[in-house]
Amino acid sequence: MSDNRLTITDHRTGAQYEVPIVDGNIRATDLRKIKVQPDEFGMMTYDPAYLNTASCRSAITFIDGDIGILRYRGYPIEELAEKCSFLEVAWLLMRGELPTKIELECWEQRVMRHCMIHETSKKFLEGFRYNAHPMTMLISTTAALSTVYPEAKDIHDPVNRERQSVRLLAKMPTIAAYSYRHAFGLPYIYPDKTKSFTANFMHMLWSMVEPKFIDDPTIARVLDILFILHADHEQNCSTATMRQVGSSQADPYLSVAAAAAALSGPLHGGANEAVLIMLDEIGTKANVPAYIEKVKKGEVKLMGFGHRVYKNYDPRARIIKWAADEVFKITGVNHRIEVALELERIALQDEYFVGRKLYPNVDFYSGIIYQAMGFRPDLFTVLFAIPRVVGWLAQWEEMITDKEQKIARPRQVYTGYDERHFIPMEDRKPTTDLG
Ligand code: ACO
Numbered sequence: 001m002s003d004n005r006l007t008i009t010d011h012r013t014g015a016q017y018e019v020p021i022v023d024g025n026i027r028a029t030d031l032r033k034i035k036v037q038p039d040e041f042g043m044m045t046y047d048p049a050y051l052n053t054a055s056c057r058s059a060i061t062f063i064d065g066d067i068g069i070l071r072y073r074g075y076p077i078e079e080l081a082e083k084c085s086f087l088e089v090a091w092l093l094m095r096g097e098l099p100t101k102i103e104l105e106c107w108e109q110r111v112m113r114h115c116m117i118h119e120t121s122k123k124f125l126e127g128f129r130y131n132a133h134p135m136t137m138l139i140s141t142t143a144a145l146s147t148v149y150p151e152a153k154d155i156h157d158p159v160n161r162e163r164q165s166v167r168l169l170a171k172m173p174t175i176a177a178y179s180y181r182h183a184f185g186l187p188y189i190y191p192d193k194t195k196s197f198t199a200n201f202m203h204m205l206w207s208m209v210e211p212k213f214i215d216d217p218t219i220a221r222v223l224d225i226l227f228i229l230h231a232d233h234e235q236n237c238s239t240a241t242m243r244q245v246g247s248s249q250a251d252p253y254l255s256v257a258a259a260a261a262a263l264s265g266p267l268h269g270g271a272n273e274a275v276l277i278m279l280d281e282i283g284t285k286a287n288v289p290a291y292i293e294k295v296k297k298g299e300v301k302l303m304g305f306g307h308r309v310y311k312n313y314d315p316r317a318r319i320i321k322w323a324a325d326e327v328f329k330i331t332g333v334n335h336r337i338e339v340a341l342e343l344e345r346i347a348l349q350d351e352y353f354v355g356r357k358l359y360p361n362v363d364f365y366s367g368i369i370y371q372a373m374g375f376r377p378d379l380f381t382v383l384f385a386i387p388r389v390v391g392w393l394a395q396w397e398e399m400i401t402d403k404e405q406k407i408a409r410p411r412q413v414y415t416g417y418d419e420r421h422f423i424p425m426e427d428r429k430p431t432t433d434l435g
Contacts (some may be wrong), residue, residue: 232391
């Protein structure tokens with residue numbers, strides 16, 4: 001055997017086991033041979049919240065959280081944000097290489113041709129209450145697209161998979177815009193395929209019948225950059241959900257809806273909305289030290305800070321900070337940025353945050369910039385979901401075509417009763433206080 005092996009001694013039995021190391025890791029199933037009795041199930045690893053478990057091999061996104069590196073298909077996020085359009089990056093993530101000029105033109109036309117949603121989907125959206133959260137509407141309507149495209153069930157056909165992926169990418173902004181307009185009772189605006197992906201989104205959001213919405217090219221470009229930054233982030237909570245649900249061979253609309261539901265939580269994509277609420281609660285720069293003390297006492301969390309993977313400055317937060325300056329040149333400075341900068345300044349000097357390696361994440365500045373661009377806070381997570389569809393679909397495709405993948409099914413460490421026998425109703429003792 002080569003040196004790429006791990007020797008494990010089980011001190012319960014004195015037995016020694018050799019476990020191969022591949023790419024620096026061991027396979028959890030190799031531990032199953034570690035047993036005290038021959039009829040035992042064998043040893044597992046216990047890893048709540050997947051702190052140290054790789055569930056797939058992936059060639060899409062690379063993160064080095066200790067030094068703050070993010071790359072899509074090998075390209076640094078900084079270069080892609082500076083030089084590419086969002087749809088160019090979408091092609092890169094979904095196909096593996098940057099598109100040529102002609103490939104990109106065809107891709108843009110194809111995506112924009114699929115922007116419209118079926119009229120029945122519009123009616124479906126109308127059924128929501130006037131104050132329905134746009135993210136919940138987006139999740140539900142995406143799931144409902146499964147009824148419009150029943151052929152999506154055939155996930156074994158690569159051509160079919162690709163067609164549904166383009167539809168999903170193209171229709172998300174339309175559903176998002178309609179969800180937003182629903183709250184105001186505004187008529188839905190049909191997509192304009194002559195516009196760019198992001199300019200068309202803003203047109204569907206904000207156009208009134210007359211005058212038409214005129215997009216500012218700087219704002220459209222900043223939105224494009226923000227979409228690039230949010231397009232993928234390897235095995236985060238929502239992407240892991242996409243793979244998990246997709247592994248049962250559910251169709252991509254249902255899998256994306258499940259992934260979007262995972263994204264909606266305040267510890268994940270919902271954090272950008274939570275940051276804005278927090279900044280408003282703090283109010284002024286002068287109140288920042290008192291808020292930091294509350295965080296340190298464990299009374300509140302500093303939303304937009306900390307990350308499971310980044311133990312350094314999130315590279316996306318750095319780009320967003322730069323983009324915020326570009327937006328503020330047009331819209332004027334938002335007072336929240338001053339509070340945010342002060343929070344960051346104080347937190348990055350404080351032992352509580354330094355010791356725990358808590359830095360601003362992508363959500364810390366994104367809410368401020370989105371609001372300055374004119375987006376309402378309840379749309380922020382939707383703005384995250386639109387580009388993240390690209391990552392979900394790229395990861396889904398990788399999972400479907402990975403021969404090693406099967407239906408995802410974790411194990412558990414059972415902590416409940418041993419066998420016990422049925423108790424007739426009259427003999428049962430109350431376990432709750434009904435008073
Ligand atoms: N504010 C205050 N303390 C924090 C924060 C925070 N935002 N984040 C982590 N900590 C503390 C924890 O209390 C813990 O302290 P302890 O060791 O004294 O118990 C320590 O830092 C480690 O934190 P964990 O909770 O173990 O880190 P985990 O990797 O499980 O959580 C998470 C990561 C969920 C992102 C967390 O940092 C958090 O809740 N942040 C705020 C919400 C947020 O911004 N989410 C967006 C993440 S980015 C994204 O999903 C797109």
